[in-house]
Amino acid sequence: MSTQHTYRVIVRGAFEGLSEESRARLLAEVDDHGMAAMRFTTEGSLAYDRTLKHFSYRLVVLSDAAEGEEMAAAIAEDRAETALAGLGHGHGELRSTVTDMDTMKINYKR
Template identity: 45%
Template sequence: MATEHTYRVTVRGRFDHLDREARERLLAEAGAHTSPQWRFTENGTLRYGPDLTSFAFRYLVTADSEEGDGLASLLAEERAVQTLDEAGYGYAELRCEATDMDVKKAGREGR
């Protein structure tokens, strides 16, 4: 029987084909997305700069440990795509990086 692990997943990408309205919304909210409060959360935390070239989300994902970080990355990417699509923000070149926090924690305890 598989167990669930907690993963920290960062989804990175670049903005692509933003229309004027999307650019204005992003720029108006840029201050809230550059703060040091960028944390891993279930709903994701978005970060980008005022140049509107690249962005990153941080997600906290619970997934089957047998599926590993691949499943956690897929789930986080789906969440990022949904958020970007709902906001009407064009994007490209998504990539994910996942860390299994249960394995990392076990490694620290084994020292």
């Protein structure tokens, strides 16, 4: 069995083809999805602003270390796409930034 690592993934993209209903729902909930609401969770945390142009989705992904950061990014992008589709929000191309929390070096101040 391979070792599991914990990855923090930020999936970024742009909203595209939003319906009037989708746009109205996003604007009604914008205060719940600002900078203060950003969290890394298994379910994902959606963040955007009133311009409804760009968004980010923060996720925690557990994946085999042997499969690396590319697999963690693919899993996170799939989760983000599924969540956005479930909410009825269209989007363009996604890109991800992955941090392996198990190999991250922490510098403690003495």
